Amino acid sequence: MTEITQSRKTTRKGDTLSSLSGHAHNYIGALTVPGFEDGPIPLLSFILKVLDGEHRHMVRQHLECFLYFDFQMRTPEMDEFIEHLKDDPGLLVYAIDSMIATMRVMADMWIDSGKSGTDRDVDTPADRNVEDTLPKRPCSLFLMIDRILLRNYPPRTKMRRDGSLEIENTYPRFDSKMLQWGHKTALEEHGKRWAAFRFSQLLDSPYSRHISRCDYCKSYFAYRRARLRMVKHGVFCPDCEGQGSMKRTKSSRTNRLDTAAKRWIDWESSNVEPVPLEWVAEEVNKSHGTEFRRRWVSQHLEEIQERVEALRNAKG
Numbered sequence: 477m478t479e480i481t482q483s484r485k486t487t488r489k490g491d492t493l494s495s496l497s498g499h500a501h502n503y504i505g506a507l508t509v510p511g512f513e514d515g516p517i518p519l520l521s522f523i524l525k526v527l528d529g530e531h532r533h534m535v536r537q538h539l540e541c542f543l544y545f546d547f548q549m550r551t552p553e554m555d556e557f558i559e560h561l562k563d564d565p566g567l568l569v570y571a572i573d574s575m576i577a578t579m580r581v582m583a584d585m586w587i588d589s590g591k592s593g594t595d596r597d598v599d600t601p602a603d604r605n606v607e608d609t610l611p612k613r614p615c616s617l618f619l620m621i622d623r624i625l626l627r628n629y630p631p632r633t634k635m636r637r638d639g640s641l642e643i644e645n646t647y648p649r650f651d652s653k654m655l656q657w658g659h660k661t662a663l664e665e666h667g668k669r670w671a672a673f674r675f676s677q678l679l680d681s682p683y684s685r686h687i688s689r690c691d692y693c694k695s696y697f698a699y700r701r702a703r704l705r706m707v708k709h710g711v712f713c714p715d716c717e718g719q720g721s722m723k724r725t726k727s728s729r730t731n732r733l734d735t736a737a738k739r740w741i742d743w744e745s746s747n748v749e750p751v752p753l754e755w756v757a758e759e760v761n762k763s764h765g766t767e768f769r770r771r772w773v774s775q776h777l778e779e780i781q782e783r784v785e786a787l788r789n790a791k792g
């Protein structure tokens with residue numbers, strides 16, 4: 477037993493060494509990071525909680541958790557900054573606000589990149605990309621993430637006990653050089669970088685196409701599975717699904733009535749006999765997979781005839 481305990485204390489083969497202690501790290505595992513405790517997909521639920529703006533305390537804890545590590549690298553300007561933060565913990569609000577705001581912009585750009593340019597109800601998550609510059613946006617999502625994060629985010633090289641190297645995907649450090657622009661700017665920049673870091677992790681995960689935004693209440697939510705097929709009649713969160721099905725029913729009903737009206741015109745243009753209602757029903761069934769009888773046509777006769785008129789007028 478003693479042997480096992482001892483061997484656990486020594487540096488294991490794969491462990492990299494800490495710049496602070498010179499010995500193996502105690503990693504901050506994903507499980508202990510504030511905001512990453514729950515949900516089947518911790519990163520996705522963390523991002524949704526940042527986006528909803530109702531978990532500011534969690535965002536604060538998350539930022540503080542990593543600042544604690546940054547603050548172990550002491551410099552005179554860092555010391556002065558830490559004193560300021562101690563005097564006025566409210567300063568961190570700048571970083572919290574900026575992390576939430578930046579995350580929302582990135583989520584919107586990402587989600588909107590899958591929407592049709594002509595019909596906002598048409599959404600194809602498979603088309604989402606970071607390259608296109610969307611209307612009313614100054615740049616693409618890639619350029620935004622590049623400017624905020626990737627350019628200033630060199631991978632960190634770590635070393636193991638045996639001298640071999642490992643490239644570590646480190647988290648964004650607090651940039652003390654930004655302090656020359658004032659505490660507010662430095663903290664806002666820090667919040668932005670964290671938003672870009674977490675969002676780029678989502679983009680690089682299998683869950684990048686799970687995230688969506690409700691067309692009705694504008695809240696962000698995630699599908700249980702990635703939705704890859706095109707949605708034609710708007711995207712709705714579970715709470716607003718009723719809105720979506722109302723819209724879908726209305727639109728498929730509209731399409732059926734349109735088909736009925738078109739067939740009506742076809743019949744009249746090549747027959748002298750009155751339009752057989754049973755035949756119209758069969759034509760609608762052929763196009764829409766429905767099982768209507770003449771009763772459906774007679775029930776909607778007025779609407780069909782209005783459409784016939786409208787179509788004839790449109791043709792002039």
Ligand SMILES: [Zn+2]
Nearest residue numbers: 690693713716
């Ligand atoms: Zn909704």
